[in-house]
Amino acid sequence: MSGDREPIQVIGGGLAGTEAAWQIAQAGWPVVLHEMRPQRQSPAHHSAELAELVCSNSFGALSSDRAAGLLHTELRQLRSLIIATADTHAVPAGGALAVDRAVFSQQLTQTLASHPLVELRRTEVTQIPTTGITVLATGPLTSPALAEDLQRLTGLEYFSFFDAASPxxxxxxxxxxxxxxxxxxxxxxxxxxxxxxxxxxxxxxxxxxxxxxxxxxxxxxxxxxxxxxxxxxxxxxxxxxxxxxxxxxxxxxxxxxxxxxxxxxxxxxxxxxxxxxxxxxxxxxxxxxxxxxxxxxxxxxxxxxxxxxxxxxxxxxxxxxGVMHRNTFINSPQLLQPTLQFRDRPTLLAAGQLTGTEGYTAAAAGGWLAGTNAARLALGLESLALPASTMMGALFAFITSASPKHFQPMPPNFGILPPLATRIRNKRERYGAYRDRALADLQAWQTQLESSAAIALSV
Ligand SMILES: Cc1cc2nc3c(=O)[nH]c(=O)nc-3n(C[C@H](O)[C@H](O)[C@H](O)COP(=O)(O)OP(=O)(O)OC[C@H]3O[C@@H](n4cnc5c(N)ncnc54)[C@H](O)[C@@H]3O)c2cc1C
CATH class of the missing domain: 2.40.30 (Elongation Factor Tu (Ef-tu); domain 3)
Known part of the structure; x- marks a missing residue:
């Protein structure tokens, strides 16, 4: 499958890991996606499918002047597989993007399993690989053995098993x-x-x-x-x-x-x-x-x-x-760069709930960035951080620069975006202005990226 190219390891086939593996394979690099289910189930998952939605079937508000909706729109612009599949299998849900959960996960499993550059390995990983490029995406219910190894790698104080957060x-x-x-x-x-x-x-x-x-x-x-x-x-x-x-x-x-x-x-x-x-x-x-x-x-x-x-x-x-629930996450402000690479080991990346983002769409966004950067590392390209004015960029900037002492997981929201140049009092108009700025900046960023790739190819 891979010739002499060492496959990238993605650990965890949830929302983040599935998106990460897809982006790596689409970039032309081989990837092994490790998912422990059905051999070993988490306490909240029930199926053997990739990207299982453990609770609600909703990805949040659809409208792009809402925080979740803006994140969907950015991910559509970046050709996210999770959002494209959610769009295909959407069910009526008022103003939300909700999906037929069984068909959604089955479709993603088939899509990944049939990609020639993806090897789907149904095994629990108990130790973080020490060589090669790895993406950790084992989610809020990371298996105990791997959590122990991650604690060893990061240090006890940089690791949480429980989220007791105030509003x-x-x-x-x-x-x-x-x-x-x-x-x-x-x-x-x-x-x-x-x-x-x-x-x-x-x-x-x-x-x-x-x-x-x-x-x-x-x-x-x-x-x-x-x-x-x-x-x-x-x-x-x-x-x-x-x-x-x-x-x-x-x-x-x-x-x-x-x-x-x-x-x-x-x-x-x-x-x-x-x-x-x-x-x-x-x-x-x-x-x-x-x-x-x-x-x-x-x-x-x-x-x-x-x-x-x-x-x-x-x-x-x-x-x-406010919440009080089980949630495995690392202290990203101490450990990660906004590219989702570990500061001390740039060939190790993390994505999803494990990094302290919250929710399905945020996990897909983390998977997109970690997968894209893992592939770029393999290809010898510079890793990317998104513009801070986009919802994705703001989310990763926030989790990697928040106060490490009080760090708690964060969902997408307009409060993490840099303020607008002029103050707009009307909330709806203000959020619309955030959306317009985010999508324009993302478009400019993508255009610049594509033109530098074209220049690199022509020399
Ligand atoms: C009980 C519960 C309810 C939730 N409800 C919602 C909700 O309604 N809406 C929402 O937006 N978010 C909800 N969340 C948060 C939700 O977990 C995330 O939004 C999303 O699933 C995170 O995606 P992820 O890819 O980071 O993790 P996951 O989707 O959990 O994926 C992680 C994957 O890694 C696998 N894995 C774990 N350890 C190993 C290992 N050692 N080796 C190999 N594979 C491994 C797991 O089996 C799993 O498939 C809920 C979380 C919990 C725990």
């Missing part, structure tokens, strides 16, 4: 008339946005939280969830007593609104808040803010309903909901 909201949807910027006891620069409660507001919030509906925990996650006793969901803190949150993440001490004068003055004492919810900046430009200590297992609709009763968050736009 993230768009900065411009926080009411700054209510929320104030301050750090506790005015230490260092004012780094937190603080949402102050009076007693009545706090009690209403506490009661709403105690009554809110939980998302079901999967059987295979129960043990891991117990293991994380030290990182309790906010609703569990609420259930432990009326004041438990006020002695935990909502403690009001040392936080004062400078607009009310010197907080040490006795006449200002009465203005001190009864409780405070804090938001910490998540990105360099301050477009994304993370609700500190609000990891939660509530249903997504319930999170929006209850957290919007926090003073200042009435109009909050959520870009990521």
């Amino acid at each position: 993230i909201v768009m900065g411009d949807s926080i009411d700054r008339e209510v929320a104030f910027l301050a750090s506790r006891y005015d230490k260092g620069e004012a780094a937190y946005l603080n949402c102050p409660f009076d007693r009545e507001q706090y009690l209403a919030f506490w009661q709403a939280l105690c009554r809110a509906e939980q998302a079901p925990v999967k059987d295979f996650e129960l043990d891991t969830a117990k293991f994380f006793e030290g990182c309790l969901p906010i609703e569990e803190l609420a259930r432990r007593g009326e004041d438990t949150m006020r002695y935990g993440p909502l403690k009001p001490v040392g936080l004062f609104d400078a607009r009310h004068g010197d907080f040490r003055a006795p006449e200002n004492r009465a203005k001190r808040p009864y409780a405070v919810a804090q938001l910490r900046q998540e990105d360099k430009t301050g477009q994304l803010w993370n609700l500190v200590g609000f990891q939660t297992n509530l249903r997504w609709g319930e999170q929006k309903r209850v957290f919007r009763t926090i003073p200042g968050l009435e109009q909050a736009e959520f870009v990521r909901m």
Whole structure:
């Protein structure tokens, strides 16, 4: 099959690995795609097919002025196999791109298996190959043996088995008339946005939280969830007593609104808040803010309903909901370059949920870039990073430059894109402008890439 060309190894035949293997083969290089199913099943997969959708059959909003839709559009422009197959097997789903899941995965399995440059090997890989070019794409439920080897390679502290994340909201949807910027006891620069409660507001919030509906925990996650006793969901803190949150993440001490004068003055004492919810900046430009200590297992609709009763968050736009679930991911800000190559070993690449992107379409996007770059390395070409103004480029720039200390997986969203040159107040128009800029920049990038390839061929 491969002559004297050493095949690239892609480990994991999920959304990311399938796209990566296809891009490598389409670039004319042989590839071995390792998938452990059906020989060994993950706790969430049920079939032997490649790119199985483990839960919902939806790839998110279709419209290109929505974050998921923009990512689909970019991937269509880049000839992604996953998105082309999703388009072919789409089912009616209102404004979303949803697919007939069985036919979608069967079609992808057949397409890969019949490609002359793809060898599909049904084996569990337990050790990362030490030579050659490899793409790791084993997903949120990476098998334990490989996870152990990856931990050894990356270092224990750069590896997570569990995602206990707080919701993230768009900065411009926080009411700054209510929320104030301050750090506790005015230490260092004012780094937190603080949402102050009076007693009545706090009690209403506490009661709403105690009554809110939980998302079901999967059987295979129960043990891991117990293991994380030290990182309790906010609703569990609420259930432990009326004041438990006020002695935990909502403690009001040392936080004062400078607009009310010197907080040490006795006449200002009465203005001190009864409780405070804090938001910490998540990105360099301050477009994304993370609700500190609000990891939660509530249903997504319930999170929006209850957290919007926090003073200042009435109009909050959520870009990521809080979660507590099993999710294997590496500390990409420490380990990866925006090309998805490991910093210390550029012939090793990673893609998909393992890198801390979130969702099916983001996994396909990671597979596209890691596969493209693996093939380019084999062909002796420079590896690529996408323009930061595209949703793909912004996502990979974010996961490789976020704060390593607080790193949590990120779905595609407009908050990670660089701000526009001019401020557009209307949200729909603003997102349309992000879309127009992203697609124009992607087109220019592709044209330049194709013309430099043509010049290389002609010399
Ligand atoms: C329970 C659950 C529900 C989810 N629901 C959704 C949802 O509704 N919508 C959504 O967008 N996202 C959902 N996700 C996130 C979802 O996993 C990702 O969006 C997507 O599947 C990630 O693609 P991936 O290619 O990174 O991983 P996967 O699609 O999981 O692919 C990884 C593949 O690697 C294989 N593998 C693992 N270890 C080895 C090994 N050692 N050797 C060989 N093969 C191996 C696995 O069998 C699997 O086929 C869910 C995740 C979980 C765990």
